[in-house]
Amino acid sequence: MDLSEAARYKPSINIAQAPRISAPLLYMGTGYAFFILAAIVVIVLGQPIALGRAGEPHVIMAVHFFTLGFLSMTAQGILTQWIPVVFDVPPLSFRRTVIQFLVYLSGVIGFAWGLMYGNWRVLALSGGILAVAIVLWSVALWGQMRRSEKHGSVYRGIQGAILGFNATWILGLFMALSFLGWWPEYQVLRVHIATALGTWLGLLVLSVQLKLNPMFSMSKAERTKPALPIILAGIGTLMVWASLVTSALVMRLGATIWVGAVVASIVQLVSTVRQGKMFDWVFAGVGTAWALFLASSVLGIWLSPLAVVTAFWGFLILIFSYQSRIIPFMVALFVSNKLPGPVFKAFFLAQAMYSPRQPIVVAVLGVTGALLSVVGWVGHFGAMVSASGVVALGLVVTLVINMVVAIRRASKRREAQV
Secondary structure, eight states: OOOOHHHOOSSOOOGGGGGTHHHHHHHHHHOOOOOOOOHHHHHHHHHHHHHTTTTTTTHHHHIIIIIIIIHHHHHHHHHHHHHHHTTOOOOOHHHHHHHHHHHHHHHHHHHHHHHHHHOHHHHHHHHHHHHHHOOOOOOHHHHHTOSSSSHHHHHHHHHHHHHHHHHHHHHHHHHHHHHTSSHHHHHHHHHHIIIIIIIIIIIHHHHHHHHHHHHHHHHHHHHHSSSSHHHHHHHHHHHHTTTTTTTHHHHHHHHHHHHOOOOOOHHHHHHHHHHHHSSOOOHHHHHHHHHHHHHHHHHHHHTHHHHHHHHHHHHHHHHHHHHHHHHHHHHHHHHHHSSSSSHHHHHHHHHHHHHHHHHHHHHHHHHHHHEEEEHHHHHHHHHHHHHHHHHHHHHHHHHHHHHHHHHHHHHHHHHOOO
């Protein structure tokens, strides 16, 4: 590693503001534990899932292991690391992070317990705990962002995602009331799912990639109209919510606008990569994920349940692809703090640590899992759905291998510098 090169590097983020590595790993490590549980439940319940019994308590439990346990915990862990670095603000205190994490974790565990044993009192209590946890976390991050002087598309997109996270639990409350006949249950369910995937996680992805993609391609991302996908996604969300008091046709129109947001994001991605000074194989995984998001948004126009299945696999491929770069960077940052030289040397150390073509493996496994899930659902083949759960576990294996390799390479680099 050339320290003089690191000294000349001028990134647009301040990694000196990064929290201690254990803060984001609390969320991310626990999130992967829930992901493994979700995959195991899919393997066991392959036949009921293939038959479309999405309303069975254990199937709902598996879905929330994935959404509340994996996707949302991973997102919270990433933002715990990301917001201080990108918006150049001090990180949250470790104590506050742990308290927020424990409140959220207790809510997820209670929610799963209530579903598993059909205990509606526990389910209601844990739902309330989850709402409190999400509000506490949102207030903390919103306060951090308000102290930042860096405003723009990324800033507004993250704010929209945080609002979407809260809108999701509010719709969950409506779901509970719908069981009492206060609102059409299926209508609320569709909007609940669309808000979780399209607003909370969708806006988050659209915003985060505005920083990640230029960084991985060494591009300034000029002329990419960064706000366009976020604006279109927001308009689509408003139409989806309007369908609660109008008709399913309005939701279909919202899904059509989401198609436009996905297409705009794909064009943005291609433009960013083409302007870059280097090609990173992470874009093989990222591009594959966006192809699945496009399929999901098109299926959403017909209100097909397969839209959710393809979106799930799209998020999996995207997360595992980005994590193949983010985890080595976190390890590199931890190691570089113990080495002489400028703090920005972590960027170059991370590049020497990660496996260049791991995102290709992630993309192949992800597409295989998506095909098994879709064919299994359409043909009612329980064995195929179960096999998709095995493929999901395979993704975790690739993550572990990548982490071990990153740590070993970091250790060698550290020994070489001492």
